[in-house]
Amino acid sequence: MWTERILRHRRLVMLGWLVLAIVGGALAPKAIDRLSYEFSFPGQPAYEANLKIQDTFGGGGGNVDPVVVTVTLPEGRSFTDPGVRDELAAAFGRLQRPGWRVASPLDVADPAPFIRDRTAFALVYPPFTPGPGPYAAALPQLEGALAGVTVAGAQPLVTGVDPLNESGGGSDRPIIVEIALGAGGALVVLALAFGSVLALVPLLMAAVAITTTFLLVLALTAGVDVSFIVQYLVGLIGLGVAIDYALLLIMRWREERANGADNEQAVRTAMATAGRAVVFSGVTVAISLLALVVLPLPFLRSVGLGGLLIPLVSVLVAMTLLPALLASVGPRLEWPRRRPPKTESRAWLSVGRFVVRHRWVSAVLATAALVVLALPVFGLRLGSPELAAIAGGDSPAAVGYRNLVDAGAVGALRPVELVTTDPAAAASLDQVEGVWTVVTPNGPGWVEGDQRLLPVLLTDDPATPAGAETVERVRAAATGEVGGTAAQDADAVEAIYGDSWWVLALVVVITFALLARALRSIWLPIKALLLNVVSIAAAYGLTVWIWQDGHGSEALFGTESSGSITVWVPIAAFSFLFGLSMDYEVFILSRIREGHDAGLSTDEATIHGIGYTGRLVTSAALILVLAFIALSTVPVVDVKIFATTLALGIALDATIVRGVLTPALVAAFGRVNWWWPGKRQTHS
Structure with a gap:
């Protein structure tokens, strides 16, 4: 019914989104100007x-x-x-x-x-x-x-925390610079994936979603203070998420056309299958951000609210504008490709067969690798970055800082x-x-x-x-x-993490209920949640190793060890990684579920599910990682640490977790995957 209405009113749908994108793009600078730079902790x-x-x-x-x-x-x-x-x-x-x-x-x-x-x-x-x-x-x-x-x-030299941050350069650099960097990397990946003008369509969807979300952020600033961090989430997480959702639908549309369906029927099938996964994925990302929205801290709440908008708008764009566009001009955008695209990836089919054949060995080795990567998290320290991390270069502020350090007067700065x-x-x-x-x-x-x-x-x-x-x-x-800021740092840890356990538990329970309903399985969502925890822990561990312990921060970012991880980064990274990682899990498991429902055994459904989705997940994850690399160029150490955590989390999730652990465990548990109360199992 939804798809039929979209196709019937396709021109009106496209015109409506065009107007929103133009207005949102024109007002985006105003929205950014109204963002807040205050980190408040009421009651502390x-x-x-x-x-x-x-x-x-x-x-x-x-x-x-x-x-x-x-x-x-x-x-x-x-x-x-x-x-x-x-x-x-x-x-x-x-x-x-x-x-x-x-x-x-x-x-x-x-x-x-x-x-x-x-x-x-x-x-x-x-x-x-x-x-x-x-x-x-x-x-x-x-x-x-x-x-x-x-x-x-x-x-005389002028130094201090603020002058040191200013001397990092580009603190007032417009967000469009990071978006352009991320979009450039995404275009390369999309061009390789599609080999046609169709590669521009996911970027178009992202542009519409981002500009429209900035319009909503502007409306949000009328009632609450919205953190400056939101502009980066909208611009770069929005870029990745909107492209991911468009990729999933376009890939399925191409697959149906390659199998002989006419254009509009291919759109309908893609919406009924991949579209369902997109909706559940977007809702899952939005729910994961409840961990931030319900915390009693204004700046984190605004990050949650702003971040929550982008997956919802991206879903709406993917479920309205994209099918209207594909139904109108989709086949013409396949130029210059002449041959129908392959529906399965030979490489990923081989990976799927190997992992399923060696399921327990694969599961044990992948789990061991993630546990080793997660070990540094036990040494996690929360706080502000050490002054040395923001005092690089030869600016007057940096020279003044080093003079104070040499004189044993570093305490004057904070x-x-x-x-x-x-x-x-x-x-x-x-x-x-x-x-x-x-x-x-x-x-x-x-x-x-x-x-x-x-x-x-x-x-x-x-x-x-x-x-x-x-x-x-x-x-x-x-x-x-x-x-003082040092005393406030100590209070921030208690304010953010003192009672956050129940918030995280709430997110896990709601996500489990949604995934169980979407996948019609009890074990699959439990497995997905457990894998998410291990994957995020590994991302935290690597971030601690790189930034807090200083193994690579100088080589990768030209910045000394931060000595600690910024207080808000773990909770914010959890909220985004939890939802974004679940996207890939939903994409893969939905396809495995579809194959199993069509009569394939669990092993066969797993192999073909990985074969169909492996290339998609790899491309989508690579685009997100490139977006986070673009985010890491923001000359603010806190944002660099946040971007590092997100990039590592997505990279680990799309390779070790979704490429190895997910198929290995689905194959290993056989019938257990498909148990649903009141449903009789007919085959493995």
């Missing part, structure tokens, strides 16, 4: 302390780290040289502006902590603005104030911030192990009534294990409210 102590710092003391600070101005003297010079102190005072005096909080050797009773051998520094907290660079407005003013200034011939009314708080915290010094500035913006704001500088980068332990000791010993 550090986040609430950070809000208090901003409301009470103004300027930067709290959940935005300070800018650090450093001066490193040439070899042989010292701050005790005649006139050098006066030049330093003149340079740091230029940092004072209305509404800016500054802590420098000029603003404290004891300047010794701010002067380390040949390096002196000042903490600067300008007002910040929402956006990719919170100090984007203040940094040009600061650099302008220091232009032409020298201290003993040395130029202070813990204490709001207190206790006059003895500074002296007390000075005794805590791992605390380098507690700054007690006397300048404007540091005292409000009986409340004082104290930056606590640590000996180590708080993203390192030693630094993180110091943060916890400071929180335990402090008399007051402890804020």
Whole structure:
């Protein structure tokens, strides 16, 4: 009934999608401009302390780290040289502006902590603005104030977390760059798969789905803050998912035409078979994102909502625009191909026969490989990337960072911030192990009534294990409210993962119910869920090995080890990988189920199911992996780690899991695969 209506009104369907795509494309920049860069954790102590710092003391600070101005003297010079102190005072005096909080050797009773051998520094907290660079407005003013200034011939350098992120280059690069990279790789794969103009059709479906989803994201921003991460999910996951769904339908349409069906009948059959798998796959991806939508964290909820839109829109495009287009001009798009395409892949038939013949050996070896790959996950550390991971290159910010490291003052970049009314708080915290010094500035913006704001500088980068332990000791010993980004990182772990187990359980139960109904089997969805867990664990393990442990991050990304995995990455990666991986499982099992229902034995259905879907899954997975490689070019370490996890997860899933484990286990369990309450089994 659905397909008949689409075919009857095909011109209207195509016109409607054309209008949506044009409007969505025109308004996409507006949607992107309205995205939020805030990571909020309502109710968590550090986040609430950070809000208090901003409301009470103004300027930067709290959940935005300070800018650090450093001066490193040439070899042989010292701050005790005649006139050098006066030049330093003149340079740091230029940092004072209305509404800016500054802590420098000029603003404290004891300047010794701010002067380390040949390096002196000042903490600067300008007002910040929402956006990719919170100090984007203040940094040009600061650099302008220091232009032409020298201290003993040395130029002051501006560094800090925000300047280091800015110096990575391209932080404001438009998302269209990544989409173009991903689309270019996809076009190559599609051209090899189709050998005709038809290769452009999945890309057209993706373009319509992406632009339409940006239109929905714009509507979503009217009611909630939507994270900037959503633009990458829509642009690149959307590219992969929309192409995957189009591939599945087009491949089945071609197969039916090659078997002698006329064009419209081929469309109807493709919609009745592959279309059903597409719907269940899209709904499964959307349900997996419930893990993010129901978490009580605004930025993750928005990632879930935004991410949920793209598979649903992609399904709608595949189930409406694609059949209308194929019915209208499909055969003409086969140019210049002359021969009917093969319906089965000889290579994948051979793989299927080999795996089925050696089912238990294949299953054991594949499982062992995944377990080995997953082992590093037991050393997983959650937090922000270490400063060294964002301080590559020779920019002034990176040079300033290295000067601070050499001077033993790396803790200046990410202070813990204490709001207190206790006059003895500074002296007390000075005794805590791992605390380098507690700054007690006397300048404007540091005292409000009986409340004082104290930056606590640590000996180590708080993203390192030693630094993180110091943060916890400071929180335990402090008399007051402890804020800063380092303290907020610790709260983020509890906020995201403290009660997430029930959310994941809910997603698993709903997915099981859907797959059981779609496949009319109890064991097949259980197997699919178990394989997903193993596959995702292996992806996590490899990500930890590459990024946290630093085996390849420099070679692959030109970035030092992150030292930890960004707090939100595992839960977000789980939500997307769980659904995306299930796509391939549904594609393969649906075809195996179809063969079994047609009278084939389990072994025969498995071999032919892999033969029919192997090339499809390989092509679809390769396109997604290329999209995630494009995502990894975004010059933000958090996004690179996320992209790495997704790319590894899809690659492992499409090879070891779906290419070996799935057919091996289906063949191994024979009749058990097809058990369904109340249904009588007739053959194996």
